[in-house]
Amino acid sequence: MATDFDLYGTDTPAPVAAGQGAEKEPGLVYGSAEEFLHEQLLPTYVRSVTVKSAKWCIEWYFHPEAVSRVAALWRSWEHLRLDPKTGMSVWWKDHADHHMRVLLDPQGPFYNCDMKEHRYPEHLEPKKAPAGWFPDVRALQA
Template sequence: MQSAWSKRAELLAAEYVQSSVDPRNSPTVYGSVVEFVENYLSLLYRREVGKGRRVWCPQWWSHAEAVARLDAVWRAWEHLRLDSRTGLSVWFLDHADPHMSVLFDPHGPFQFCSTASGHSDEMPPLQLIATPSGLYKSP
C-alpha cells in the first residue's frame, strides 16, 4: 500500500509536469509563499533536523530572513516550472539548495529555534550606527 507521503510526492511531480505550459496563459500554482512552503517545500525537503547538523523553525514565518528567502524560492519555482527541460534543475541548483542550506545551517536565522522547543526570538538584529546625514547624495 502506498503511503500518504508517497502519494503526495507523486501528485507534486504530476503538478510540476502539468504546469509546464505557455507562461503567458499560466497563473501561479500557489497563491502565496505560505501555500508553497506548506504544500510543496515542506514535503519536498525531508531532512533530519536537530542534533546540531540542521535546524528548522516550525514558525518559519516569524523570521523576516526566512520569509524573504522562501518567497524568493517560491517565485523562482513559479517562473522556472514553466521550463519543461531544465527548469527544475536550475531551480534546485541556483535557488532552492543555496537558500535552504542557509536556512538549515545551525548558525543561520533559525539558530536558537528547534522542532522540539519551537520558535525563539533570541536572535537580535544586526547592530547599526546611524549613517551620517549627507554621506550619500541623492541623484
Template structure:
C-alpha cells in the same frame, strides 16, 4: 509521406505534449490573459506547505547539524527566503527543459543550506520559538531612506 506541413504539425504536437507533462496544470481561475499563466501556488505559504516541506525532507529535530524552527514564518529572513524560492519556482516551472534542475541547484539548495545551517537563520531559536535580534544599526538618516536610486535627484558624473 512526411510532408513539411505534417512534420511541423507533429513537432507542435510533441512540444504541447512535453509541456503538458512537465508543467503542472494551473488551478481554475489562475490563467491570466492569452498566453499568460498565473501562479500555480497563490503565495509562498501554500508553496511551502504543499510543495517545499514535503519535497525537502531533512532530519532537523535533535540533530545539531541542521537547525529549523517550526514557526519559520515568524522569522523575517526565513519568510524572505521562502518567498524567493516560491517566486523562482513559479518562473522556472515553465521551462520544460532544465527549469526544475536550475531551481533545485541554484535556488533550493542555496537558500535551504542557509536556512538549515547551524549558524544560520534559526541559530538562537529554541524549540518553543525565540525571535532572534535584527542586525545592529544606528538610525539611518531620513535623506538616505528617501533616496530613489531608480530616479536619482542629482546626476552622477
C-alpha cells in the same frame, strides 16, 4: 499520460486563448509562499534536522529573512517550472539548495530556536553612516 513531474506542477503547459492560438500568461500553482512551503518545498526537500546539523523553527513566519527566502523560492519555482528543459534543475541548483542551506544552517535565521519552540532572534544593530556616504539616489533621478 501523466508523468511524475505533472504531480508537482512542473510540466504544466501555458494555457492557450480559445480560437486565438496566442499563449496566455500561465497562472500560479500556489497562491502564497506558505502554501508553497507546505505543499511543495517541505514535502520534497527532506532533511534530518538536529540541533547540531541543521535548525528549523516551527514558527518560521516570525523570521523576516525566512519569509523573504521562502517567498523567493516560491516565485522562482513558479517561473522556472515553465521551462520544460532545465527549469527544475536550475531551480534546485541555484535556488532551493542555496536558500535551504542558509535557512537550515545552525547559525542561520533559526539559530535561537529549536524544533519545538520559537525564540525571537537578536537583530543586528546598525550605526548610521556619516552624512553624505550614501546619498538618496531617488533625489538624483528627479
